[in-house]
Amino acid sequence: MSTPSIQLGDYIVIQRQKYTKLQKFGSLDTTATLGKETLELKSLLDQPYGSTFKMCVKETKPGKRGAQRQHALELCSETELRSTRELLGISSSGADNRDICDDGEAQALKPSDIEQLREECNGSSKIIEKLVENSKTFHARTEYSQEKYLRKKEKKYFEFVQIRQPTIRLMVDIFYRQDAEKIMGIRVDTLSQIISYSGVCGFGSYLLYESGTNGLLPAAMLNSIGAGTEGTLVHMHPGNVPQKQALLALKLPLEQQQRCVSVNLYSVLREFYQGGESKESDVPPTEPSEVETQEAQPETPTEEQPESIEPSTKKPKLDDNQNGSKGPLRWQLENKKAAALMHAKFDSLVLAAKEHPTNILEALLPLVKPSRPVVVFGTCKELLQETYMELKATGKVTGLHLTSNWLRTYQILPNRTHPEVNMSGNSGYLLTGYTLK
Known part of the structure; x- marks a missing residue:
């Protein structure tokens, strides 16, 4: 080539x-x-x-x-x-x-x-x-x-x-050196473990929620899915618009980019549970409170419905449809596309949250098929320890492991091989396991 x-x-x-x-x-x-x-x-x-x-x-x-x-x-x-x-x-x-x-x-x-x-x-x-x-x-x-x-x-x-x-490796090094907080402190070794544990490949559909990594996680997962394959990625985020700098920098083929559906977490969950009953309008719906969410749900909770979901204070971005005529807006079309994939369920779940992950994990776990990997990344081990105990108590996930990465880089030169003087410290924590039916 x-x-x-x-x-x-x-x-x-x-x-x-x-x-x-x-x-x-x-x-x-x-x-x-x-x-x-x-x-x-x-x-x-x-x-x-x-x-x-x-x-x-x-x-x-x-x-x-x-x-x-x-x-x-x-x-x-x-x-x-x-x-x-x-x-x-x-x-x-x-x-x-x-x-x-x-x-x-x-x-x-x-x-x-x-x-x-x-x-x-x-x-x-x-x-x-x-x-x-x-x-x-x-x-x-x-x-x-x-x-x-x-x-x-x-x-x-x-x-x-x-x-x-630009490559994933180059962008991780650049983002981590410039401001590690913008990518939640995800180092290259941690990113490789997230991709490896999640089992992302060219077949199947995958679910990702991240609170903001400059588009690094969706870019890495979509890159692992590859071009000309059947794999799809639903990228959930808490804000108005997703961060996509790393994804745009990769310059992936249009066909590959279109297999990544980016949606607001709370908006798409409402579409998933109430999509058939709610009326579409030109104005994006505001996020309901906990009381409104509970009233809108059926009295008999199903296995797929979360008990409580944290409300968002942000609204989906107002966006015109492509042809300029009256009809569903782009964010609404993305929600419907993601909801269809959610009904079919996913082959793995990756969660990298700055918030407490328990409630978000509880809402997304029913969307994952049995015996599929779950990977949760966090910068605070205490929050993941609490999540670990919650999952142990519910019995929805087995094979749970909570780990942290430690990386040492070496200078390799003739007769001068030694560890680098300045090295990064901890690069966050990973909670991994497999779903049970």
């Missing part, structure tokens, strides 16, 4: 060494900011993903936090990406660093000289070459210490960026 090319409207991942950033390439005037560097993205159009571009300074503007540099991007070849050590021809090194004193006098160049070099030189290798030439201790350092010095300077003066196509 040919490598896809970058098009307007795409989400792209800009990578500069180890730093990555998710950016929407909305128009030819779009720019991206990397620290003090501003990149013009118009030259990316129609270039293949995975291409590397050189940052060419166009303009330097003074700012409160130092000079702000504006760059144009030029496609570069692999020969320009040779290592700094190879370009500089460094061959000598010291035996150890015992005689090196970090007194701040090792570099003969002053900051003003370095800034002038940066304005005059077109390449980072030339700047680093001058820094090495004017360093009194560089050639006395060990080979490992020299490489560490060069990597530090490359990080500051590196002039190349690579444009990558």
Whole structure:
């Protein structure tokens, strides 16, 4: 298959060494900011993903936090990406660093000289070459210490960026590094376990409720279902509109996107239980109180009806239908489509809630077929412990396990393999089990 090319409207991942950033390439005037560097993205159009571009300074503007540099991007070849050590021809090194004193006098160049070099030189290798030439201790350092010095300077003066196509793994790393709370602290290892425990595949229908993960969970589940399959996903959320940034960034085929039905939790449950009796109107119905919900339900509760559902203070989003004529609105059509799948029941349930999960789980469990997996993610173990005891008492779920993940990343280099100095802590808790009839 040919490598896809970058098009307007795409989400792209800009990578500069180890730093990555998710950016929407909305128009030819779009720019991206990397620290003090501003990149013009118009030259990316129609270039293949995975291409590397050189940052060419166009303009330097003074700012409160130092000079702000504006760059144009030029496609570069692999020969320009040779290592700094190879370009500089460094061959000598010291035996150890015992005689090196970090007194701040090792570099003969002053900051003003370095800034002038940066304005005059077109390449980072030339700047680093001058820094090495004017360093009194560089050639006395060990080979490992020299490489560490060069990597530090490359990080500051590196002039190349690579444009990558968004993937689930890349987006998890970016979201988790920028603000882990926006994805409920879900780390990549936790996400992989959620997908694995839920048994998502290309066949069957799956139910997901999440309180807001930037679209990460529905994107990961829909990606696991795959294109050209029969699998469907009902994505329930508590707000007016679902968060779909990660889902849009994947740029899945339209046929695959249409097999994800996003609906408001309380609105679709009302459609499921009262859809045949309620009248459709152009105004979305308000969420009923607990008393109103109980009065609207039949006097004899069925096995599928929850005893209590937390009311929502939000209304479904007002949205016009596609043809502009009078008729069901889009959110109503989505509710009907989801309700039909709910009557047929689901092959697994995934729940990632910022709220207490017990009541939501109680409302959704009857919609899952027997002997199917249930996965509940939470950031607070006490809430999941209470849910664990509730499920134990009701006997609706068996094989219950409450676990937490601990991940340690390692630097893998010749003779220098060791754990990373900075590591993330806990990444939430998982409650898993299987439904009983």
